[in-house]
Amino acid sequence: xxxxxxxxxxxxxxxxxxxxxxxxxxxxxxxxxxxxxxxxxxxxxxxxxxxxxxxxxxxxxxxxxxxxxxxxxxxxxxxxxxxxxxxxxxxxxxxxxxxxxxxxxxxxxxxxxxxxxxxxxxxxxxxxxxxxxxxxxxxxxxxxxxxxxxxxxxxxxxxxxxxxxxxxxxxxxxxxxxxxxxxxxxxxxxxxxxxxxxxxxxxxxxxxxxxxxxxxxxxxxxxxxxxxxxxxxxxxxxxxxxxxxxxxxxxxxxxxxxxxxxxxxxxxxxxxxxxxxxxxxxxxxxxxxxxxxxxxxxxxxxxxxxxxxxxxxxxxxxxxxxxxxxxx
Ligand code: SAM
Ligand code: DTB
Ligand code: SF4
Numbered sequence: 001x002x003x004x005x006x007x008x009x010x011x012x013x014x015x016x017x018x019x020x021x022x023x024x025x026x027x028x029x030x031x032x033x034x035x036x037x038x039x040x041x042x043x044x045x046x047x048x049x050x051x052x053x054x055x056x057x058x059x060x061x062x063x064x065x066x067x068x069x070x071x072x073x074x075x076x077x078x079x080x081x082x083x084x085x086x087x088x089x090x091x092x093x094x095x096x097x098x099x100x101x102x103x104x105x106x107x108x109x110x111x112x113x114x115x116x117x118x119x120x121x122x123x124x125x126x127x128x129x130x131x132x133x134x135x136x137x138x139x140x141x142x143x144x145x146x147x148x149x150x151x152x153x154x155x156x157x158x159x160x161x162x163x164x165x166x167x168x169x170x171x172x173x174x175x176x177x178x179x180x181x182x183x184x185x186x187x188x189x190x191x192x193x194x195x196x197x198x199x200x201x202x203x204x205x206x207x208x209x210x211x212x213x214x215x216x217x218x219x220x221x222x223x224x225x226x227x228x229x230x231x232x233x234x235x236x237x238x239x240x241x242x243x244x245x246x247x248x249x250x251x252x253x254x255x256x257x258x259x260x261x262x263x264x265x266x267x268x269x270x271x272x273x274x275x276x277x278x279x280x281x282x283x284x285x286x287x288x289x290x291x292x293x294x295x296x297x298x299x300x301x302x303x304x305x306x307x308x309x310x311x312x313x314x315x316x317x318x319x320x321x322x323x324x325x326x327x328x
Contacts (some may be wrong), residue, residue, distance in 0.1 A: 002080035006215040008255055013205040013212075017251045017282070021243065026280050028125040032282040040315040041307065042096065042260060042285040044130070045089035048293040049118070050076045050101035056134075056169045056209050058157075060197060060292050063102035068313040069231035071294055076101065076111050081125045084119040089269040090127055091286060092300060093314045098130035098153060099123045100293045104170065105135035113142065124205055125149040130190060133180045136169070151220060155188040159206025160201045179214070188219040196226035196240030204248055212255040220285065221252050221259050225266025227295045240266075242274040253282025260285045267298055272306055279310065288314075290304035 016024065039242065052073035053065045062069040088098045099118060102135060106112055113285060115131065122129035132153035150161065156179075160172045182189055189240055191214075193207045220311065225245050228237045245266070252261050262285040263278045270278070290299055298306075 004217065004219070004257065005255075008209055008212045008215050010202075010205050010209055010305055013208050013251060013318075014201075015253065016254055017205060017208075017247050020244070022239040024247060024250045025277065027279055028253040028282045031254050032284070034256045036282075036284050038279075040284065040313055041312050042262075042281065043092075043094045043314045044096040044285060045289045046096035046098045046261070046287055046292055047077075047082065047085050047089075048074070048102070049082055049099045049115075050074065050103065050257065051294060052102055053102050054102035057167060059166045059233040060194060060226055060229075062232055064232070064300070067231045067233070072259040076114060077116045079114055079121060081119045083125070086122045086127060087127055088093060089289065090125055091098040091137075093095075093147055094127070094288050095315070096130055096150070097125075098132065100132045100153075101134070103134040106133045106137075106167070108140075116143060117136060119144060119149050123150075133192075135174060135240075136181055138140075138181045140185065141187065142180040145185040145187050149187050151188045151190045151293040152218075153222070154178050154182065155192050155194070155222065155224075156207060156210050157193045158197065158199055159203040160210065161206060162197075162202050164202035165199075166197060176210075179218075183216075189214070190220040190222060190262075191218040192222035192224065192264070194224040194226055194265070195244060196237060197234055198237060201244075204244075208255055209249075211252070217256040217259050218289055221256060221263060223248050223260040223283070224264040224271065226300055227265050227292075229295065239269055242270055243277075244272070245270075246277045249278050249283045250281035261309070262286065263290055265295070265297075267297055272309065275306065276310055281310065 052063045052071040054063045057066050062071050089097050119129045128150035130151040156175055163172050225240050228235050263282050263283040
């Protein structure tokens with residue numbers, strides 16, 4: 001049995017990340033099989049419930065009001081429309097519905113009550129409900145927990161050292177504080193980051209260390225590959241090497257054995273073979289559906305063909321605290 005560690009050093013992480021690829025993937029697959037079924041992948045679906053016009057300056061983000069991007073701004077959706085979309089997501093095999101809002105932090109007005117209704121409605125449909133709404137106060141985190149929220153997504157994005165070159169309008173510590181409030185409220189934590197923003201490997205080790213020293217580890221760790229969007233400061237970034245994504249996923253799997261590791265944004269830029277390597281390296285969750293928040297994602301037919309070819313089943317999330325199921 002592998003014991004969970006929360007004291008990984010940068011040197012240890014570097015040694016894991018830079019091992020020969022076959023050794024790294026073999027080790028990650030071994031850890032993966034000890035804690036999860038290797039033939040199962042969780043499907044999550046995203047909906048942007050409030051789009052664009054965000055005051056933050058995250059250099060990757062098409063929803064920042066500071067950049068000239070082709071985004072149709074949209075105020076907070078109503079509860080009925082949102083729940084209709086959640087029902088369609090369920091019909092397409094999603095077991096987790098994640099609602100995203102382009103906010104710096106959650107407004108303290110009737111819009112928050114609307115969010116609480118959405119969370120209750122998604123749970124009533126029998127799905128896990130996840131939100132990503134920006135920074136939260138403790139009172140808001142507690143109210144979301146009370147409404148039945150399953151998970152809260154708030155990414156650290158990169159290392160503390162590289163963070164300042166990507167975002168200047170809020171601090172790394174503010175992000176950590178929101179994660180701590182979510183944890184205190186009893187909601188599971190979804191936190192990860194992005195590769196391909198011009199960071200070096202050291203920044204990736206730094207991000208992985210920040211996530212892995214959290215105790216408990218985030219239950220879910222989304223690894224995004226930058227989707228360059230025209231008009232954003234990172235709109236002209238060259239595509240990241242997909243094998244770096246494989247290394248990132250494998251290292252996350254080894255450091256955080258029990259967490260769901262989500263192959264998130266960037267799948268459209270990957271071949272079937274690259275995605276297969278990501279699953280072999282321990283990714284066990286993806287976003288389904290033809291759109292992420294504002295950018296495209298693989299078509300459902302293509303995804304179903306891929307899962308069929310790989311012999312992977314789309315399944316529900318593991319109940320929190322569940323014991324790993326033994327593999328044959
Ligand atoms: N405003 C909230 C926040 O920042 O926490 C929630 C929505 S925000 C769009 C959620 C996450 O999406 C970001 O933390 C970032 O990791 C990811 N993201 C945004 N734009 C992206 C892009 N162009 N490529 C890859 N990931 C992106
Ligand atoms: C996460 O880590 N990735 C998702 C989800 N959490 C909210 C968002 C990806 C967004 C990609 C850019 C877009 O579609 O706007
Ligand atoms: Fe706003 Fe979130 Fe985009 Fe940053 S990532 S600009 S906080 S919507």
